[in-house]
Every structure is written in structure tokens, then in C-alpha cells.
Amino acid sequence: xxxxxxxATWLLLAVLLAAPxxxxxxxxxxxxxxxxxxxxxxxxxxxxxxxxRYLGNPFQWPVIHRANTTVVADPHWIYxxxxxxxxxxxxxxxxxxxxxxxxxxxxxTAAQQASMEAAQPQRTLFYREPQVRSGDRPTVxxxxxxxRAPVSVGEFYRAEFLARPESLQVxxxxxxxxxxxxxxxxxPRTAQPRDDLYVAHTGRPPVAVGDRYLVAEMGRQVAxxxxxxRMIVPRAVVRVVEVEPEVMRVHLEEQFGRVMxxxxxxxxxxxxxxxxxxxxxxxxxxxxxGRILAFVDDNTLPxxxxxxxxxxxxxxxxQAGDVFEAYLPPxxxxxxxxxxxxxxxxxxxxxAAVLRVIRVTDxxxxxxxxxxxxxxxxxxxxxxxxxxxx
Numbered sequence: 345x346x347x348x349x350x351x352a353t354w355l356l357l358a359v360l361l362a363a364p365x366x367x368x369x370x371x372x373x374x375x376x377x378x379x380x381x382x383x384x385x386x387x388x389x390x391x392x393x394x395x396x397r398y399l400g401n402p403f404q405w406p407v408i409h410r411a412n413t414t415v416v417a418d419p420h421w422i423y424x425x426x427x428x429x430x431x432x433x434x435x436x437x438x439x440x441x442x443x444x445x446x447x448x449x450x451x452x453t454a455a456q457q458a459s460m461e462a463a464q465p466q467r468t469l470f471y472r473e474p475q476v477r478s479g480d481r482p483t484v485x486x487x488x489x490x491x492r493a494p495v496s497v498g499e500f501y502r503a504e505f506l507a508r509p510e511s512l513q514v515x516x517x518x519x520x521x522x523x524x525x526x527x528x529x530x531x532p533r534t535a536q537p538r539d540d541l542y543v544a545h546t547g548r549p550p551v552a553v554g555d556r557y558l559v560a561e562m563g564r565q566v567a568x569x570x571x572x573x574r575m576i577v578p579r580a581v582v583r584v585v586e587v588e589p590e591v592m593r594v595h596l597e598e599q600f601g602r603v604m605x606x607x608x609x610x611x612x613x614x615x616x617x618x619x620x621x622x623x624x625x626x627x628x629x630x631x632x633x634g635r636i637l638a639f640v641d642d643n644t645l646p647x648x649x650x651x652x653x654x655x656x657x658x659x660x661x662x663q664a665g666d667v668f669e670a671y672l673p674p675x676x677x678x679x680x681x682x683x684x685x686x687x688x689x690x691x692x693x694x695x696a697a698v699l700r701v702i703r704v705t706d707x708x709x710x711x712x713x714x715x716x717x718x719x720x721x722x723x724x725x726x727x728x729x730x731x732x733x734x
Contacts, residue, residue, distance in 0.1 A: 385426040390554065391419055392583075398430045403497050403615040407431060420554045493618045494665030494733065495702045500615050501578055502600045503703040503710045504563065504640050506653055508572045511706075515557055516545035516609040522593065534602035538595070540585065543609055545592050555584045557594070557609040561601075568637040568723065569653060569707050575640065579603045581612065616664050623667050623731035630728035632656055636670060637708060638723050646721045650713045652699070654727055657708045664704055667731035668711060670697040672718060697721050 383394060391409055396402035409419040411431040416422055522540040535541055545551055559582055563575035579601045582594035596603065634656040639646050646652070656662050672694045696718040699711035713721070 381430045383428045383430055385422050385424055385428060387424050389422060389424075391416075391422060392556075394428070394430070401497055401615075403501075404617070406614055407617060420552055493621055494623060494700070495616065495618075497615055499702045499712070500664065501558070501581060501598065503712075504575050504577050504651060504653075505703050505705050505710050506566055506569050506573045506637075506707040507576050507705060508570065508707070509562065509574055510572075512576070512608070513549075513611055514546065514608045515549070515551065515611065516543040516592065518542075518559065518603065518605055518607045518609075519544055519591070520605060534604060535580075535596060535599075537599045539603075541582065541594050541596065541603070543582075543592050543594055544590060545587075545609070551584055551587055551592055553584050553587060556597070556612045557582055557584070558612045559603055559607050560610055561604070561607050566638050566653065569655065573707055575653075576610075577601070579607055582609070618665065618733075620734045623665055623733050625731045626729060630669070630730050631732070632660055632662070632668075632729040634660075634668075634727050636723050636725045636727060642723075645719070646697075646713065646716070648713055648716050650716075650721075651702075652711055652713070652723075653708050654699070654711055655708050656727075656729075657704055658706055662701060662704050662709045662729070663733045664701055665733040666701040666709075666729055668699040668701070668727040669695055669730045670699055670721060670725050670727045671695050672720060673726060694718060696725060699727060 381398070383389075383398070391405035392402045395405040395408055399407065405419070408428060408430060409416055412428045415426055415428060422428070518535075519542040521535045522542060523536075558578055559580040561577040561579055563577045565571075566573045566575055579599070580596050580603050581598040583597050584592055585595050586593040594609075634654050637653040637655050640651040640653075644650075654668065672691075674693050675691050677689045677691050694717075696716070697713045698715040700714050701709045701711050703710040
């Protein structure tokens with residue numbers, strides 16, 4: 345096996361993976377005059393909303409929940425006046441300073457002055473705890489949230505994935521939009537963003553107001569992966585707003601494509617909590633070998649941003665953010681001008697594409713082509729992992 349050490353390919357991958365440095369050292373202890381930011385729950389607050397406000401990503405609500413398990417028993421229910429810590433944010437209290445030109449003689453004795461200053465309101469500044477990374481490069485102070493995650497929220501939840509239908513925990517099926525007048529009508533084309541939908545639910549597991557689910561379409565069979573495997577196509581993220589014995593009403597919060605009658609509701613897998621924002625090159629050049637099973641869109645010539653499935657998944661330790669190289673193995677060049685020649689010169693191995701993992705299941709992983717170097721990119725091509733998340 346050839347090590348992945350070609351200078352051109354390495355340079356390309358380095359450019360593709362370039363991202364702000366993230367800390368590998370422990371965060372410094374909170375200094376005097378600092379405290380973690382706290383939020384006092386008000387009526388109508390949800391962990392979803394608080395994650396969107398403070399962390400810039402509502403799908404990161406589990407981060408806040410994990411930091412407050414002693415206060416919040418059930419993440420679906422938080423109550424007014426509960427005090428929640430927001431991890432990763434600090435509050436620096438700056439002492440009040442005397443206005444320019446003011447002196448202690450204006451306000452009395454030094455003791456009186458000190459007492460007055462202690463009684464002045466202090467100003468609180470919220471900021472993200474800077475982290476330090478050192479080594480052979482200059483020390484750099486970075487903001488942990490400034491780094492670009494190796495897989496974005498949108499990429500993760502939109503990504504098609506492989507599954508056996510019987511292994512899916514189907515919570516319900518879409519009936520129709522609440523906007524339709526005739527209950528017997530099928531959805532005319534698709535539900536619209538921010539619509540409410542009626543969903544027939546199974547009641548297993550029990551559903552509750554505030555629960556969030558993934559709306560998905562059962563796509564085509566992918567025989568290359570497993571004779572029972574199908575491509576599951578995410579369409580939307582919905583939130584339950586009302587539950588009746590047989591039907592529940594859900595609200596479309598994020599829509600990725602058409603939402604039609606008989607689409608299924610599945611449990612919403614948590615977006616990965618990326619501690620590091622940068623995959624690390626495999627020391628030996630590569631550590632996993634596999635192949636491309638199929639492309640999501642098998643009717644077009646694969647190019648940059650094309651999504652595909654590979655035959656390596658959770659069992660092999662693949663993670664979202666890992667990077668694979670698709671390559672053309674050594675082969676004989678055949679002459680188009682001389683049909684009598686059965687084989688030509690032996691061509692060396694060539695890189696075909698850089699593939700980034702955006703979702704992982706038991707049957708394989710979904711990858712997106714960040715760069716394509718060869719037009720012969722297609723199903724069956726071998727792949728190997730060249731960088732992995734720490």
C-alpha cells in the first residue's frame with residue numbers, strides 16, 4: 345500500500361483542512377473576578393432557544409443540558425427561576441472606576457471613598473474563554489467557537505444515510521398539512537417552511553410536546569451495501585406542538601427538501617459535539633481501506649460536493665470529520681489508436697478525490713467530495729483514511 349505522501353496531494357489536503365487552531369491543553373482555571381455565565385430561566389425559555397442565543401447553534405442544546413443535569417432532570421422541561429450555567433462562556437466583572445477628574449477630596453475621606461466605590465454597580469462583560477496552543481509554532485490565543493467545525497449542522501442533518509428499514513425506529517408518518525381544507529387531499533406538492541403538519545404516531549416511544557424528530561423519505565435500495573439497505577433521505581426537522589391519542593401536530597423548524605404524505609418521523613440524532621475542529625493526518629499515511637459503494641445521485645458525473653456512501657462505518661471507528669482519499673490503483677494504459685494492443689504502459693497510482701465524512705451509521709459512512717482530481721470518480725473506487733478526528 346502506497347503511503348499518502350505525494351506533495352501535491354498533501355498540499356491540497358492541507359488547504360482543504362485549514363481551520364483556526366483549537367486548544368489541546370486544558371482550559372485555564374477561572375481567575376479571580378471571573379465566573380461562568382449563568383442564565384435565570386424565564387417563562388417560555390427552552391434549552392433549544394438558549395443554545396441558539398448563547399452558543400449560536402440551537403442543535404447544541406445537549407451541551408447546556410449536560411452542564412446542568414443536577415438542575416434539569418428532563419431536558420424537555422425547564423422552569424422559571426432555575427439558574428443554568430452556560431458552558432464555555434465566562435463573565436468578567438470589571439470594578440467601577442472613578443470618573444476622570446474626580447478625587448477623594450471631593451467625596452470625603454479615603455475610607456468613605458472606598459465604601460462608595462464598593463457600592464457602585466459593577467460592569468459585567470461576557471466573553472468566550474480564550475485557549476492557548478503552543479508547540480513548534482508561536483503561541484496563539486484563539487476563541488474555541490471561532491473555529492469552523494469539520495462538519496456543519498446543515499451538512500449533518502441533511503446528509504443521506506444507509507439503513508435497513510426494519511432497524512429504524514419509526515415514530516410516525518406524515519398525514520397532511522394543517523393548511524389544507526380537505527382532509528382527504530394528499531399534500532399537493534410539498535409542505536412549506538414553518539407549516540404545521542398532522543402526523544399519525546405509533547406512541548412508541550411515547551411522544552411529548554417539545555420533542556424534535558427528523559422527517560425522512562425512504563429512498564432507493566443500495567444493493568452494493570446490503571441487499572436490504574436503503575438510502576434514507578432527510579427532509580426536515582420538526583418539533584411536536586400538540587399530542588392527541590392517535591395524531592400529533594408538529595411544526596416545521598428546518599426544511600431540507602420536499603415533505604410529503606407518508607414520509608416517516610425518526611428520532612433526531614444529536615449533532616456531534618466536536619471538541620477539536622481539525623482532523624489529524626494518519627502517521628502511517630493511512631489506516632483504513634475500503635471502497636465507494638454508491639453515489640447519492642447516480643445519474644450524473646460525480647464532481648465537487650457530490651455525496652456518496654463508503655463501506656466503512658461505526659464498527660471500523662469512522663467518525664464525522666474524518667478524511668478519506670479516493671484513488672486510482674496502478675493500471676495499464678490502453679491505446680485507443682491501436683486496438684491490437686491488449687495492454688499499455690503501467691500507470692502509477694493516482695489520487696482521485698478528497699472525501700470528508702459527514703455522517704456515520706452501522707452500514708457505512710456518508711462522505712462529501714471536497715475536491716475531485718480525476719474524472720473517473722465512481723462507485724467501486726478504493727478509498728483509504730488519511731486524516732482522522734482526535
